[in-house]
Amino acid sequence: MASPSAVRDAGTSFIGGRIPMWMPVLLGFLTAVGPISTDIYLPAFPAMEQTFHTSAGNVQFTLSIWFVGLAIGQITVGPLSDRFGRRRPMLIGNALYAVASAVCAFAPDITTFSIARFVASVGASASLVIPTACVRDMVPDRNAGARMMSQLVMVMGVVPILAPMLGGLVVEFVSWRIIFWASAAYGAICVALILFVLPETLPYDRRVTLSPFTLVSRYVTLIRDRAFASHALITAFSTFMSFSYLTAAPFVFVQLFHFSPLHFSMLFGFFAVFMIGASQVNGLLVGRIDSGKLLLGAICLSVTGGILLVAVSLWSAWYAPPAWHPYEVWLVIAAMLLALAPTGIIFPNAMMGALADHPSLAGAASALAGTLQYVLGAVAGVLVGQFSAVSAIPMAGCMCCGAILMFLAGLLRPHRQNVN
Structure with a gap:
């Protein structure tokens, strides 16, 4: 060794x-x-x-x-x-x-x-x-x-x-x-x-000084950069959507749809398999298709899934006849899959987009983007917990909100970005 x-x-x-x-x-x-x-x-x-x-x-x-x-x-x-x-x-x-x-x-x-x-x-x-x-x-x-x-x-x-x-x-x-x-x-x-x-991946000649002033100015520089801010917000709102699912899913599937803990764990893994699959599709397509186009396409798929999830939840709670209730869970799962699976494409492309223009600040940029993710993830958990747990509507609404905010952040992305 x-x-x-x-x-x-x-x-x-x-x-x-x-x-x-x-x-x-x-x-x-x-x-x-x-x-x-x-x-x-x-x-x-x-x-x-x-x-x-x-x-x-x-x-x-x-x-x-x-x-x-x-x-x-x-x-x-x-x-x-x-x-x-x-x-x-x-x-x-x-x-x-x-x-x-x-x-x-x-x-x-x-x-x-x-x-x-x-x-x-x-x-x-x-x-x-x-x-x-x-x-x-x-x-x-x-x-x-x-x-x-x-x-x-x-x-x-x-x-x-x-x-x-x-x-x-x-x-x-x-x-x-x-x-x-x-x-x-x-x-x-x-x-x-x-x-x-x-x-060690960071050469000595690329390391930067550290002081309270430089630390603050580094983060200010990143926040003011449109490319970093838009891509970091995309990763953060993606986390908001995912944490809305993590917080509410145990109630929705175990208590509302009567899944056993084992079956819920299997469903948990089912969603993860599709997220992994999407990330591997992304790896095959990047280079053939511009990563920015892949990112925007994945966000649009996620928004579509979020809107469908809200529609299914509202329809089931207020309009669906009793004969359709046994099929509700499958419609919810299908809409959630469409919303969650694209995150396997969204995360790698958005994160690299946030870091692309800042090679000397890669650590600070990754840290700030990660902090935004967990802050919004915590907000999602608190927000979902404020609603009455009587249907899938709170989960659906928060997931859809995260997807739409991702889309709006995507619209702020600059058309061109330095890649070196």
Whole structure:
């Protein structure tokens, strides 16, 4: 096995040249820390409520704490990676995540668990934001970058399929604490991969100084840039739509449509499979079709799905005769699929569009875009929770709203963008 210094020194040798085939797999594995930590412990909520002798609301609040930590962590770790390189902040972040996850595993009360969960989310934020910056470091061309991002999405996409099922099996047969011991092990594996395998992708001559003034001015520069702002908003509203689905889907399908937890997990995976498939179609088409056109086409499909979902939900709730009610669930699933599947195309193209004009600020740009995503994701969760859970209409309305806002942000995109 190569030494850490050897890996570090070899790190930039392939930039501008041939990228190893294992690099997207490695970056996708590292990025999956965030999604797996979000999804895998959701089935454990009732068991945690009993263990800690607390309310369901307090346990659910730990998910909000997780999102807050991710938002705060991303907006700080991105500029740090522009200053100190990609490997060091990601190494420290994953070590912090591993240790804090272990504390979650043996936490004696909900307060200790919540604090440890926040610390873990700050650490995990490094792996959410930095791999995207690594792609921008290695692949200056926007279309090639979108293709590589599609490969990352494929690796990341396996997580939403497996995580809820694995979490449910753990809760069914052993203690929920095993989930967090497994999370700690995952973090430790990531530390080893960063230390011995991941090369440094940001050369010393491209690193920038870091001070409070430069940090603020960097974000102001990005916000004022039309290309960055429009593409970052597209990724954020895409997350708003996805989190509306994540928040409301358990009620809609388990309580309203009477799915069993296992069948709901299978449906969860079904949607994820189509998102992964869309990302792979994107990888095949980018370069043959301009990534901006692919992005706009995918957004239009998502808007169509959102509008159909609202129409089906309203029709079923107010107008459909009783004989049609058994078919409602299939119409809802079909409309949701049309709305959600295109996100596999939207995310890689919008993210690379946000980073395309800012190679020296790739870490900060990725961080700001990621922070916007999780802020709007949290807003979606709160907003959906404000409505009475008596039909699929609140979920449909919020998902459609996110899709339409994506479309409006897409209209703000400049016609031309520098790609180097």
